[in-house]
Every structure is written in structure tokens, then in C-alpha cells.
Amino acid sequence: MASITLKPDTNGADATSETHKVRARDVNVFYGAKQALFDVNLDISDRSVTSFIGPSGCGKSTFLRCINRMNDTIDICRVEGDIRLDGKDIYARDVDPVILRASVGMVFQKPNPFPKSIYDNVAYGPRIHGLAANAEELDHIVETSLQRAGLWAEVADRLDEPGTGLSGGQQQRLVIARAIAVRPEVILMDEPCSALDPIATAKIEELIDDLRNNYCIIMVTHSMAQAARVSQHTAFFHLGKLVEAGPTGQIFTNPCDSRTQDYITGRFG
Amino acid sequence: MTESAARSSTKALIAASLPRRYRAEQRFRLYGRAAILLAISALGLLLFSVGAQGFSAFSIFRFDLPLHLDTKRIDPNNTGDPKVIAKAPYRALIQQALSDAFPDVRSRRDKRALFGLSTGLNVVELRKRVIKNPALIGTDIRFTAPISDDIDLYLKGKITPRRFITGKGDLVIQQPNPKIITLAAAPESLDFLIAHIRQSRLQQAAKLEVQAQKLRDGLKASNGQVAAAQKQKIEQLEHKAKTIRNAAKGQTLGLNKNDPSILLGFHGGIAKAIRVSAGTISVKPLVRPTSLETTQNWQALILDLPERARRITDQQAAWAEMLVDHGYAKRRFNSIFFTHADSREPELAGIAGAMVGSILTLLATMLAAVPIGILAAIYLEEFAKKNRLTDFIEVNINNLAAVPSIIFGLLGLAVFLNTFHMPRSAPLVGGLVLALMTLPVIIIASRAAIKAVPPSIREAALGIGASKTQTVFDHVLPLAAPGILTGTIIGLARALGETAPLLMIGMVAFIADIPKSLTSPSTAMPVQIYLWASSAERSWEARTAAAIIILLLLMIVLNLTAVFLRHKLERRW
Numbered sequence: 001m002a003s004i005t006l007k008p009d010t011n012g013a014d015a016t017s018e019t020h021k022v023r024a025r026d027v028n029v030f031y032g033a034k035q036a037l038f039d040v041n042l043d044i045s046d047r048s049v050t051s052f053i054g055p056s057g058c059g060k061s062t063f064l065r066c067i068n069r070m071n072d073t074i075d076i077c078r079v080e081g082d083i084r085l086d087g088k089d090i091y092a093r094d095v096d097p098v099i100l101r102a103s104v105g106m107v108f109q110k111p112n113p114f115p116k117s118i119y120d121n122v123a124y125g126p127r128i129h130g131l132a133a134n135a136e137e138l139d140h141i142v143e144t145s146l147q148r149a150g151l152w153a154e155v156a157d158r159l160d161e162p163g164t165g166l167s168g169g170q171q172q173r174l175v176i177a178r179a180i181a182v183r184p185e186v187i188l189m190d191e192p193c194s195a196l197d198p199i200a201t202a203k204i205e206e207l208i209d210d211l212r213n214n215y216c217i218i219m220v221t222h223s224m225a226q227a228a229r230v231s232q233h234t235a236f237f238h239l240g241k242l243v244e245a246g247p248t249g250q251i252f253t254n255p256c257d258s259r260t261q262d263y264i265t266g267r268f269g
Numbered sequence: 270m271t272e273s274a275a276r277s278s279t280k281a282l283i284a285a286s287l288p289r290r291y292r293a294e295q296r297f298r299l300y301g302r303a304a305i306l307l308a309i310s311a312l313g314l315l316l317f318s319v320g321a322q323g324f325s326a327f328s329i330f331r332f333d334l335p336l337h338l339d340t341k342r343i344d345p346n347n348t349g350d351p352k353v354i355a356k357a358p359y360r361a362l363i364q365q366a367l368s369d370a371f372p373d374v375r376s377r378r379d380k381r382a383l384f385g386l387s388t389g390l391n392v393v394e395l396r397k398r399v400i401k402n403p404a405l406i407g408t409d410i411r412f413t414a415p416i417s418d419d420i421d422l423y424l425k426g427k428i429t430p431r432r433f434i435t436g437k438g439d440l441v442i443q444q445p446n447p448k449i450i451t452l453a454a455a456p457e458s459l460d461f462l463i464a465h466i467r468q469s470r471l472q473q474a475a476k477l478e479v480q481a482q483k484l485r486d487g488l489k490a491s492n493g494q495v496a497a498a499q500k501q502k503i504e505q506l507e508h509k510a511k512t513i514r515n516a517a518k519g520q521t522l523g524l525n526k527n528d529p530s531i532l533l534g535f536h537g538g539i540a541k542a543i544r545v546s547a548g549t550i551s552v553k554p555l556v557r558p559t560s561l562e563t564t565q566n567w568q569a570l571i572l573d574l575p576e577r578a579r580r581i582t583d584q585q586a587a588w589a590e591m592l593v594d595h596g597y598a599k600r601r602f603n604s605i606f607f608t609h610a611d612s613r614e615p616e617l618a619g620i621a622g623a624m625v626g627s628i629l630t631l632l633a634t635m636l637a638a639v640p641i642g643i644l645a646a647i648y649l650e651e652f653a654k655k656n657r658l659t660d661f662i663e664v665n666i667n668n669l670a671a672v673p674s675i676i677f678g679l680l681g682l683a684v685f686l687n688t689f690h691m692p693r694s695a696p697l698v699g700g701l702v703l704a705l706m707t708l709p710v711i712i713i714a715s716r717a718a719i720k721a722v723p724p725s726i727r728e729a730a731l732g733i734g735a736s737k738t739q740t741v742f743d744h745v746l747p748l749a750a751p752g753i754l755t756g757t758i759i760g761l762a763r764a765l766g767e768t769a770p771l772l773m774i775g776m777v778a779f780i781a782d783i784p785k786s787l788t789s790p791s792t793a794m795p796v797q798i799y800l801w802a803s804s805a806e807r808s809w810e811a812r813t814a815a816a817i818i819i820l821l822l823l824m825i826v827l828n829l830t831a832v833f834l835r836h837k838l839e840r841r842w
Contacts, residue, residue, distance in 0.1 A: 073731060075655055102734030112725035114744055124743070125733040175729070182733050 021046035021186060021216040022067060027081035029062050029071065036062045040081070040242045042235060046185075049208060049217045051227035051248065054237035055263065060220045063237070064188050067218065068104035069097040085186070102129055105179030109191040111171030113163035113178070118155050121163040121174055122146060125182035141181055149177035150207050169200025173207065180211075187211065189219040193226065205230050224264060228252050236260045319821070323814030329603040329616060330421045332387065333596060336366040336412040338399060343406050354400050359392045366412050370597055371588060373557040382584060386417050386592075388614045415605060415616035416598055418808035419580045420589045424598070427807070428581060429574035434461060436567035440535055445561045449551050450540060452533070456547040462531055462569060463522060463545055469529050469573070470517035477510040521546040526577050532587060535567035536560045537594075539587040542569075555587035580807070606815065610783045611797065615808035618801075620816050622783045626696055626776070626791030627765060627823075633700020633787055634707060634764050639757055641704075642711030646753075649712070650719040651741050670709035677706040678773030686774060693775035694790040702774060703764040710763070714756020718749040751838040758831035762824055768795040794820045 022044040029037035037059045044050050052060035062071065069090060071077040083090050090100055102125070113121050122142045125131075132138035142159070146152040151173040155166070163174050172192055179187055189208070193201040208217060208230050221227050227234050228248060235245035236257075244257045255261045340347070343357035364384050368374065374383050391414035399405055415421070422428050438455035481503045488499055516522075523544045524531065531542040533550070538558025544551040570590065576583050592598035610622025653659045681702035685691045691698050722745045730740040746753075771777065777796050784791030792800070794816065801813040 068732070070728070070731065073727075098734050098736050100734075101732060106728075106732035108725060108728060108732070110725055112723075112729040114726065114729060115748060124730075124735075128735055128739055128743075178729075178733060 020044065021086065022218070023082075023084045023087075024063075024066075025082040025084075027063065027066060027079065027083060029059070029066060029080070030078045031074070032076040036240055037066075038240045042242055042245055044216065044218060045233065046216045047212060047214070048233060049212050049219060049231040050233040050235065051231035052218070052220045052235050052237060053222075053224060053227050053263070054243075056222075058237040059240040060235075060237045061190055063242075064190055064218060064220050067186065067188055068101050068106055070101075070106065072097055102182050103184050104186040104188060105182065105184035107172070107175050107179055107187065107189040107192050110195050111168055111175050113166070113171050113174050115162060115164050117160045118146075118163045118166070118174060119159040122177050122181045125178060129182055131182065145177040145181040146174075148180050148211070149173045150203065150210070151177055167200070169196050169203055172196060172200070172204055176204075176207065176211075184215065186216045186218065189217065191220050191222060194222060201226075224252070236263060238263070316821075319814050319817050323811055323816075323818045325425050325427065326606060326811035326815035327603050328425075328600050329605065330416045330424050330593075330598050331601050332412050332414055332416055332592070333599050334366045334370060334412040335409055336362060336395075337409050338362065338406050340407040343399065344403075349403055351400050351403075354403060354406070355396060357396070357399070359395045359399075360389065363387055363391060363395065363412060363414075370592070370595070371556065379584070382582070383588060386420055386585070386588060387414055388417055388616060390612065390614055390617055391415075416589075416592070418615040418806065420585060421616060422808055423581050423586060424589055424593060424600070427811075428579050429572045432571040432573070434569045434571065436533075436535075436565075436569060439563050439565055440533075440567045441563045442561045443549070447554075449543070449553055450561075451549055451551045453549050459545055459547065459550055462542070462550075462571075463547070465571060466522050466524065466528055466531075466545065467517045470513050473527060474510040474513040474517070477506050477513070481506040481510065527575050529574070530572040530576050530583050530586075532570040532572070532583065532590070533567060534570065534590070534594075535564050536562070539570075539590060541583050541587075555584050556591050606812070610781050611779060611792070611800070612781060613779075615804075615806055615812060618812060620794065620797060620819055622780055623792050623794045623797035623816070624819070624823075626699075626780075626784050627793040627795075629696035629784060629787055629791065630699040630703060630771075630776075630793050631761060631765055633697050634703040635700075635761060637701055637704035638707045638711055638760070638764075642708050642757070642760075643715050643753060645708075646712045646715030646719060647741055647746070650716050651745065652737065666709045666712050670713055672706075673769070674706050674767050675769035675773065677702050678770030680705065681770060682773045692788050692790070694778050694780070694792070695788045696776075696784060696791050696793075697787040698774050699771050699776050699791075699793065700787070702770045703767060706767065706770060707760040707764045710760035711753075711757050714760065715749070715753045718752025718756065719745060721752060722748045751835040754834050754838070755831050758827055758834075762827045762831075765827065766795055766820065766824065768793075768799055771796050794823070 020043040022042075024040055024042045024044075027037055027040040028035060040059075040063055042063075052064060054060050065071045066079055066083055067085075067090075069079075071079055079091065085100070085104065089095070114124060116124070119142055122145050123132075123138055126138060126141050132141055143152060146155065151170060154170060155161075155174075163171065166174060172195075176187070176192075192208075193204050196204065205226065208219070211217060212232075219227075219231065231248050233245065234248045234251040236243045236251065236255075236259075238259050244251065244255055244260045251260060252264060255264065339362065342362065344350075344353050346353075364380075367383050367386065368380070371383060374380055394414060395412070398410075416424075419428070423431075436454065437458040441453040442450060443453050444451040484499055484503050484506070488496060488503075521544060524542055531545070532555070533540050533542060533552050536558035537556075538554060539556045540552035540554040540558070542550055542552050572579075572583070572586065581589075589598070605617060606619045608621050609617060609619030612618040649659060649662070681698060685698045685701060686693060726744050726748060727740055730744045731737075735743065771793055776792050777800065778790065778792065779800070780790050780792050782789075798813055798816045798820065801809045801816060
């Protein structure tokens with residue numbers, strides 16, 4: 001399949017290769033003998049939101065987890081091909097997944113705060129990476145991260161309480177704050193709102209829209225409406241193949257591939 | 270059929286089957302309750318029987334005798350030299366104290382029996398006490414050693430019931446013969462004693478008759494010579510029963526060796542009844558009364574078990590009664606049981622040695638098994654690749670958990686003692702053997718606990734760039750800790766109660782000292798229980814049960830700790 005370059009939004013400037021934060025070429029992923037991804041080629045722009053859509057089991061989460069090498073933790077999983085972050089091969093021998101994951105943060109489908117206090121949840125990343133020289137700096141990181149995640153006002157007076165005691169939406173924002181705290185460049189979100197009610201979802205979407213100004217956000221979602229609302233670029237996966245990718249408006253209004261058309265209009269999936 | 274008809278028939282079918290389903294549920298509940306009731310009653314029975322047997326071992330009769338530490342006999346030249354003091358004849362001093370308490374004991378044989386009330390080992394304690402505090406020499410002290418275990422049992426009523434009957438009316442001394450005293454008392458006050466002896470004789474006769482009847486029933490099956498011999502035996506038994514029945518009829522009853530003992534107490538003395546009739550009673554003094562005046566203040570003591578069937582004589586019983594009467598023996602809390610190690614004399618035996626041995630052993634087990642077990646579990650669960658080798662290891666660990674514990678004992682014998690020449694009977698070796706036995710249990714429990722930690726926590730930590738080790742030790746382990754702790758403590762509790770492997774490495778020896786280090790010879794509580802349970806003397810029975818109570822308490826404490834820790838760690842989040 002030919003390379004599909006995501007063009008920036010119609011209202012944005014013209015695309016240049018420098019704005020591509022992530023470049024994937026001929027990515028094949030195998031779980032044991034079973035191939036989950038077939039020759040995926042995709043460029044992802046910085047400072048924008050890219051949505052992966054597609055029916056369940058189509059490989060969108062698998063591809064997402066390739067970007068921070070989370071698939072390494074699965075014994076039987078094997079990744080082939082070339083994925084570059086800022087032009088550097090993330091699967092190269094000299095790349096430590098620990099460093100990679102510090103710059104490519106991840107938010108999961110189910111909010112998974114640590115069973116520790118709200119403060120410790122956010123402070124854990126900076127602590128293990130030694131990002132703060134002293135307690136004040138750490139406090140500052142925690143505060144700004146929580147502010148960016150839009151949670152500060154709600155939890156400022158109870159930072160000592162367990163993070164697991166928050167509501168689902170708050171937990172998900174806490175998890176986002178935790179990811180932001182290690183100053184990542186890319187944030188991967190694996191169906192971040194699928195376990196949340198509509199109000200919490202709206203808040204997260206708002207937050208994602210804010211974060212877009214500073215981060216490259218890649219999001220897997222089952223909600224086409226969400227993809228349309230939040231993302232500037234959309235990639236459609238089907239049966240392990242990247243069918244079509246492009247500006248969100250174009251995918252939703254004028255898809256090139258009939259499968260995309262069928263999926264978006266709800267004929268299958 | 271229309272849709273609505275189909276629906277109503279479905280409803281009818283469900284309604285018809287409902288009672289059966291409810292009955293099944295009710296039956297199941299009933300079974301469950303019955304099972305729980307059975308388990309509780311079995312536990313209750315166990316605790317009750319152990320408690321009832323062991324309770325008496327927590328108290329003991331101790332002497333409280335005045336004892337003069339004669340300067341002339343201990344340190345005649347007033348040297349104050351510990352060597353001189355150590356060599357003093359303490360045995361003689363103790364014997365002197367006993368003689369002073371019973372001045373009328375004259376014959377050598379009686380004296381030896383009297384001195385037997387205090388075990389020879391009490392000399393050691395007394396000597397220690399004097400050497401420690403030489404200022405005591407020349408003063409009067411109280412001799413507080415435990416009384417001989419048979420006397421202790423007697424005084425606790427464990428050898429034969431002691432029934433006291435207060436005498437009514439005057440007791441008149443008629444013939445103050447030194448050997449046999451004849452006393453006169455109101456007939457109604459002696460009637461009870463006569464009736465009691467008669468009843469006891471009739472019971473004896475009845476027992477013999479039952480025995481004869483049993484033989485007669487068996488006679489039909491046998492023939493020839495055997496039958497003839499048995500017939501003879503039956504005749505003998507029946508004759509004996511008849512004689513006893515006749516003996517129960519007389520007006521004057523001469524007490525024989527098969528009758529219960531009757532002891533009369535009056536004027537600070539005790540005498541044993543040898544003949545009773547309606548108005549008079551002849552007695553043999555065991556402890557001479559101080560006066561032969563007529564008295565209203567007398568009592569009878571009935572010991573149902575005949576003298577020849579019990580371990581203590583009437584004479585010893587009389588001494589024991591006098592000791593208690595005069596305040597020379599008192600029932601006290603049995604502190605010896607908690608401060609002493611094992612001893613050949615039950616009254617000086619304690620579980621302190623075994624308890625310290627068990628604690629040291631458990632310590633060695635813990636130090637060896639807990640870190641290795643938990644780290645092995647972490648490695649296998651979090652780091653090791655899943656392949657044939659790890660599968661093989663897992664199967665083997667599961668198998669090891671089911672290996673009989675004595676096999677581990679044999680392994681310890683072969684490896685630790687024979688190959689590495691470690692000391693025999695040492696808590697260190699015992700601990701290592703028990704560690705081998707506990708290791709699989711800890712590994713399995715820890716792996717289960719680690720596996721139960723949701724993978725989302727691992728992903729969360731990895732997702733922000735924590736290394737594998739950081740993920741495991743910062744997040745997985747704290748979450749798995751309650752489960753790991755519970756499994757570990759249950760494994761250790763099992764090790765605490767284990768006997769078989771310790772037998773193989775020599776921790777079954779008789780050890781009279783409290784162990785001082787991990788390598789000093791020692792025993793453990795379950796082994797001590799095993800040793801005492803196989804000892805012959807009656808006093809060990811109560812001590813065995815008491816040791817079981819202590820071991821059970823220790824187990825309960827351990828398990829409660831597990832529950833408490835689990836609760837505390839789990840509630841934190």
C-alpha cells in the first residue's frame with residue numbers, strides 16, 4: 001500500500017515533512033503466528049489530534065501500542081517495520097523503551113490511577129525520572145500538571161486522598177495529569193472516554209482540545225462523533241490494514257474507500 | 270398456538286418447577302449449616318477435651334516449708350567461699366525440713382518415703398539460691414520447691430476422688446494402743462462409712478459376676494480341655510463373688526486391700542480405718558494425733574480407689590493432707606511450666622525450652638524462606654519468559670508443596686548434617702529444613718497474589734516510563750502484599766506445627782536447657798508434645814495437653830496476625 005500522508009486540516013498551513021511527529025513505514029505486527037497488522041504506513045502531525053477508528057479487533061490499539069513500544073511487554077508480540085519519532089527509529093537498538101515511554105505518554109481505556117494519593121500519582125513519574133530537584137519543584141510540577149489536566153480546582157484541597165477515590169472522569173483526568181507530568185511529546189489515548197458518562201466525556205474532549213496546542217495526541221475511539229468532534233486527522237483501520245487516512249473532514253464527508261464509507265455510515269462494525 | 274397461549278404455558282411450566290427449585294435451594298442451605306455445625310462441634314470438642322485435660326497443669330502444689338540453712342552444715346568456718354557453699358549437703362537440709370514437719374516418722378523405710386515427697390533435683394535449685402545469696406546462710410527460709418508429681422496429682426483429685434465427711438457427735442478414744450487405736454462414735458455417724466464399704470463390695474461382686482457370665486457365654490463355642498479350664502475359672506470367679514457378697518453382710522467389717530481407704534482425721538493426726546462396726550472403729554495411725562482426748566471435731570476422708578491400685582500409699586496421702594492442712598503445701602500458678610526446659614521429673618518440666626526452640630527455628634525458617642520465596646515468585650511471575658523450562662519449574666514447585674514433610678527431614682539429614690556437617694538438633698538446621706518445606710507454599714501463594722494484581726497497574730507504571738523493576742517493586746508488590754503475607758504466615762504456621770522433619774535431624778532429643786543460639790541443641794513445641802505424650806507417668810498427660818494449649822494459642826496468634834495485617838494493608842486503598 002502506498003504511503004498515506006496526513007495533510008493538516010484544511011484551515012491549517014501546508015504540510016511539510018518536519019511537522020510529522022510520527023512516521024510509520026511497513027509496520028507488521030504478529031501475535032505468535034497470527035498477524036495483527038499488515039503493512040501500515042502512516043504519518044502523524046505534531047500539535048494536532050489524530051483519531052484511529054475502525055471496528056473491534058481491527059488493529060488500531062495494536063498500532064497505538066507500537067508507538068510507545070508497550071507491545072514489548074507481551075511475550076508473543078513481534079513488531080516489524082519502521083516507526084520513527086522525530087525522524088529517529090524507536091525500535092533501534094540504542095533506544096531504551098523507558099526513555100521512549102517518558103516522551104510518549106499513554107492514557108488507557110479504563111482509568112488506572114495508582115492506589116496511592118492524588119499527589120503521589122502525579123509525582124511518581126517525575127520522581128523516578130528525577131525531574132524535580134527538590135520538594136518545591138515537585139509540588140510545582142504536580143500543580144501545573146493537574147492544572148493542565150483541568151483537575152486542580154477539584155482536588156487542590158485533597159491531594160492526600162487516594163486517587164482511586166475520585167470519580168471515573170476525574171480519575172481519567174488524573175491519569176492524563178500523570179502522563180503530562182513527565183513532559184511527554186506525544187500522548188497516546190486508548191479509548192479514553194469509553195468508560196465515562198457523557199458529561200465526563202465532554203470534559204475530557206475539551207481537555208484534549210486544549211492539549212492539542214502543546215502535544216501530538218493520538219487517540220483510539222469507537223465513537224465516530226467523538227473523532228469528528230475532537231480530531232483534525234482520522235485514520236480508518238479494518239482487518240489489520242490501514243484503509244484510509246486523511247483530514248477528519250474529508251474522511252467523514254468524502255471518503256475514498258467504500259469500506260470507510262460503509263463503516264462511517266454504520267453499515268458494518 | 271398463539272403467542273399469548275405459548276407465553277402462559279411457559280409461565281405455568283416455570284411455576285410448576287419453582288417449588289422443586291426452592292426445595293433444592295433449601296436442602297443445600299441445610300447441608301451447609303449441618304457441615305458448619307459439625308465442624309464447629311468437632312472443634313469445640315477438641316478444645317474442650319484439651320482444655321479440660323491441660324487446665325490442671327497450669328497450677329501446681331508447692332512446698333512452703335520452713336527450712337533452716339544451718340551455718341554449721343553449709344559453711345562451718347564462715348569462709349563465704351562459693352566452692353564450699355556448693356558442696357554443702359542440701360539434700361540433708363531438705364530432708365531435715367521434712368522430718369521437722371513430721372517428727373513421728375522414725376523407721377528408715379518411712380523416712381525414705383517421706384523424703385520422696387521432694388524430688389532430688391530440688392537440691393539444685395536450693396544450692397543455686399544459696400550460692401546466689403550467701404547472706405541466707407544461718408537464717409530460716411521457706412522451701413518452695415514443687416511437690417512430687419504423684420502427690421500433686423493426688424491433691425488435685427486426679428488419682429482418686431477425695432471425699433471428706435464431717436464427723437457427727439463425740440469421737441471417744443477407748444484403747445490408745447500405739448499400733449491400733451479403738452475409737453467409739455455414735456452409730457449413725459459411722460453408718461455412712463459402713464454403707465459405703467458394703468456398696469463398694471457389692472459392686473466388686475457384681476463385676477466378678479459379670480465377668481463370669483461373659484465367660485459362661487463364651488463356653489458354648491469352646492470344647493474339651495479349654496472348656497474344662499474355663500469352667501474352673503468361672504467357678505472360681507463365682508465363688509469369689511459369693512465370698513465378697515457374704516463379707517458385705519457382716520455387722521463388723523474388716524477393711525481389706527480391695528476396699529476403699531477410709532482415713533480419719535482428728536487432733537492434728539490422720540489414722541487409717543481397719544475395722545468398722547456400728548459403734549466402734551479401729552484405726553492405725555499414719556500421722557500421730559497430738560492428743561487422745563474425746564473430740565467432736567473429726568472428719569473422715571474416703572478414697573475410693575483401693576490403695577494397691579494407685580501410685581500413692583495411704584501414708585503418702587496422709588502426709589499430703591497434713592502438708593496442706595498445716596499450710597506447708599500450697600496450690601500456686603505453675604510458673605515452672607513457663608520458665609523451665611524439659612526435665613525427667615514432671616513437676617520440674619516446662620515448655621520454655623521448646624518454645625524458645627520453636628521461635629528460633631521459626632526465625633531461621635522465616636529468614637531463609639520468606640525472601641527467597643517472594644523473590645522467586647516475583648521473578649517467575651513478572652520477569653521469567655513463559656517457556657518449557659518455566660513450565661517445568663512451576664510443575665515441580667507445585668509438586669514440592671505436596672511432598673510429605675518427613676522427606677524434607679531426610680533431605681536435611683543427608684544434606685545439612687551429613688554433607689555440610691552442621692550441628693545436630695540445632696534450630697538453624699531445623700529452620701532450614703522447614704524453610705525448604707515452606708518455600709513452595711510461599712512461592713505459590715505469592716505468585717497467586719502477584720497474578721491477582723490488575724495488569725492495568727503495570728501498564729500505568731510502564732506507560733509513564735517506569736522500568737520493569739520499578740513497576741514491580743513500586744506498584745505490584747505493595748498491592749500483592751496482603752496476599753503474600755497471608756500465604757507466608759499460613760506457611761509459617763504450618764512449619765511451626767511440623768514434627769516429622771525435625772525428628773530426622775535430631776530435634777527429638779531430651780534437652781534440659783533452654784537453647785541460647787541458633788546452633789545450640791534444642792527441641793520444638795510439637796516435638797516436645799510428642800515426647801511428653803509418649804511418657805508413661807500420669808502427670809505428663811496434663812502437661813502434654815497444656816503444651817498443646819500453648820501451641821494452639823501460638824497458632825491462633827499467628828493467624829490473627831495474618832488476618833490483622835491483611836485487613837490493615839487492604840484497607841489502605
